[in-house]
Amino acid sequence: MALELNISGVEAGYGAVRALQGVSLNVKQGETVALLGTNGNGKSTLMKCLTGLVRPTAGKITLTIDGVEHNLIGKGPQEIVNLGVAMVAEGRRLFPRLTVEENLYLGAYRPLARADLSKNLEFCYATFPILKQRSKQLAGSMSGGQQQMVAIARALMSAPKLLLVDEPSVGLSPLLVSQTIEKIGELNRKHGMTVLMAEQNFHQTIKIAHRGYVLVHGEIAFESSNVAELENNEMVKNLYLGA
Amino acid sequence: MSGKMSSMGGNNRIFVGGCIAVVLAAIALMTGVRTDYVFNASYVVLQFIVLASAWNILGGYAGYVNFGTSAFFAMGGYTALFMIKMFNAPLLVQIIAAACCTGVLGLGIGLISLRLRGIFFSIATVAVAIVLETVILNTDYFGGAKGLQMMRPEPIAPFTSYDTMLFFVMVLMAISAVAISRYIEQSWIGRGLRAIKDNEEAAECVGVPTLKLKLIATVVSGALMGAAGAPLVMYMRFIEPVSAFSLNYSVSALAMPIIGGTSSWIGPVIGALLLGSVQQIVTVTISSELNVLIVGVLLVFFVVVAPDGILGLVRKLRTKNSAKGDAKGGAQ
Numbered sequence: 001m002a003l004e005l006n007i008s009g010v011e012a013g014y015g016a017v018r019a020l021q022g023v024s025l026n027v028k029q030g031e032t033v034a035l036l037g038t039n040g041n042g043k044s045t046l047m048k049c050l051t052g053l054v055r056p057t058a059g060k061i062t063l064t065i066d067g068v069e070h071n072l073i074g075k076g077p078q079e080i081v082n083l084g085v086a087m088v089a090e091g092r093r094l095f096p097r098l099t100v101e102e103n104l105y106l107g108a109y110r111p112l113a114r115a116d117l118s119k120n121l122e123f124c125y126a127t128f129p130i131l132k133q134r135s136k137q138l139a140g141s142m143s144g145g146q147q148q149m150v151a152i153a154r155a156l157m158s159a160p161k162l163l164l165v166d167e168p169s170v171g172l173s174p175l176l177v178s179q180t181i182e183k184i185g186e187l188n189r190k191h192g193m194t195v196l197m198a199e200q201n202f203h204q205t206i207k208i209a210h211r212g213y214v215l216v217h218g219e220i221a222f223e224s225s226n227v228a229e230l231e232n233n234e235m236v237k238n239l240y241l242g243a
Numbered sequence: 244m245s246g247k248m249s250s251m252g253g254n255n256r257i258f259v260g261g262c263i264a265v266v267l268a269a270i271a272l273m274t275g276v277r278t279d280y281v282f283n284a285s286y287v288v289l290q291f292i293v294l295a296s297a298w299n300i301l302g303g304y305a306g307y308v309n310f311g312t313s314a315f316f317a318m319g320g321y322t323a324l325f326m327i328k329m330f331n332a333p334l335l336v337q338i339i340a341a342a343c344c345t346g347v348l349g350l351g352i353g354l355i356s357l358r359l360r361g362i363f364f365s366i367a368t369v370a371v372a373i374v375l376e377t378v379i380l381n382t383d384y385f386g387g388a389k390g391l392q393m394m395r396p397e398p399i400a401p402f403t404s405y406d407t408m409l410f411f412v413m414v415l416m417a418i419s420a421v422a423i424s425r426y427i428e429q430s431w432i433g434r435g436l437r438a439i440k441d442n443e444e445a446a447e448c449v450g451v452p453t454l455k456l457k458l459i460a461t462v463v464s465g466a467l468m469g470a471a472g473a474p475l476v477m478y479m480r481f482i483e484p485v486s487a488f489s490l491n492y493s494v495s496a497l498a499m500p501i502i503g504g505t506s507s508w509i510g511p512v513i514g515a516l517l518l519g520s521v522q523q524i525v526t527v528t529i530s531s532e533l534n535v536l537i538v539g540v541l542l543v544f545f546v547v548v549a550p551d552g553i554l555g556l557v558r559k560l561r562t563k564n565s566a567k568g569d570a571k572g573g574a575q
Contacts, residue, residue, distance in 0.1 A: 078450050
């Protein structure tokens with residue numbers, strides 16, 4: 001069960017706008033890697049490249065599972081999900097007029113996940129007990145924090161090997177932000193989930209991340225092999241810590 | 244969990260009970276009553292149950308509104324005509340051929356949905372109907388604008404009249420259409436289609452095979468509509484483009500599910516029974532012109548007053564009642 005995500009020299013954009021200019025990073029089995037950066041620096045674009053929603057114009061994205069290398073560029077979202085990569089999209093992207101349970105089932109179209117459907121559902125309910133109580137409620141009628149739980153649980157329903165989380169803190173109160181991020185940390189610690197998380201909230205993120213990258217204007221401005229390095233870096237201090 | 248089980252049980256009872264009732268009523272009609280009017284009226288209502296259920300698979304579950312039901316219906320009829328002229332094919336073969344051809348047409352419509360969504364998809368389906376009608380109008384083989392008259396062959400035993408046989412076939416077709424629509428609703432296909440209706444991009448992102456599901460919906464929906472149109476030639480003993488491509492089929496197939504409720508298989512059945520019967524009664528009691536008006540008025544009424552159809556109204560009343568019950572229980 002060895003897993004490695006490698007991104008090298010990825011460039012992507014929208015029309016004439018270059019959003020990513022030669023981004024390289026990697027994520028290894030069992031790590032929680034943070035992708036930090038303020039608004040408009042290309043975090044979401046990189047996430048979209050990883051899930052097949054945006055096609056990079058240059059560079060390589062490969063996912064190595066048990067020694068087999070899969071090229072992710074050119075694959076559609078569905079194929080990438082089937083490989084075992086699930087994304088919790090920015091802004092949650094739920095199905096508001098469907099029930100919580102239906103939302104969760106919809107995360108399980110991956111053939112491999114369907115075999116363990118009830119096991120995965122149990123796992124989601126054990127991780128987020130409130131969802132079990134609310135399973136018949138329409139997803140659109142829940143609070144922001146609960147919706148974020150549905151979004152994470154829906155991603156877990158595909159039994160992913162790699163979990164991509166794009167800005168889980170968007171639109172949540174500070175207390176909920178720390179709870180949500182703590183849950184993601186728990187998935188890594190307790191269940192060994194490999195996580196790549198794009199986030200603006202530096203303080204919360206470094207609580208759970210093992211290491212991180214800082215993205216500035218579509219380029220990796222700083223790469224750290226541990227959290228302490230991130231906290232002590234001058235540029236990070238300027239960007240985030242108001243020092 | 245037990246709540247889900249009991250509601251599923253209720254759903255099953257309604258479906259099985261409905262099937263048995265329809266078959267019993269059909270047998271009674273075929274053996275006992277034998278009034279031509281009741282017979283013809285029931286045939287038309289059954290035909291609309293097929294069309295409405297078929298329309299709902301794509302329009303109700305997936306939210307892709309098809310305005311071109313008449314194209315599928317007429318293409319089914321003309322495929323049957325072709326099979327009769329070319330091979331002197333029996334009714335069953337006509338129906339299968341019609342379903343295959345309109346299934347392929349459905350596949351084409353499904354590929355359109357790759358590029359067009361919402362109202363633009365609907366406009367494209369109208370265009371398909373107009374193009375097909377124009378082609379038939381100008382094809383002498385199919386009788387062109389003046390149409391073609393066809394002789395009925397002898398009915399197959401045990402049926403003594405061709406009318407009874409057609410009626411029986413339509414009963415089976417209605418039951419199959421409802422069963423298929425119900426199966427789709429409750430399966431992974433239906434769940435995915437509902438996700439497409441709610442948020443197609445999000446569905447794509449979480450790994451729902453959106454294109455595959457849409458194609459299943461368009462092909463099944465189209466094939467059922469074509470199958471419903473296949474017996475038209477033998478039923479009327481005549482086929483002609485203007486009535487076969489009548490806008491009435493398109494509008495009714497859309498109005499019936501909307502009036503009944505699009506969220507479940509039973510909505511189109513309720514709508515077709517209600518609207519179909521009212522149309523038939525009005526046609527003989529007041530005027531045949533008026534029945535088109537009635538569809539329009541009812542449609543507007545339901546869109547304004549009960550946008551989720553009769554099913555939605557019933558559900559609303561139920562939740563109101565249960566909320567009242569809860570409040571009472573709380574007070575005690």
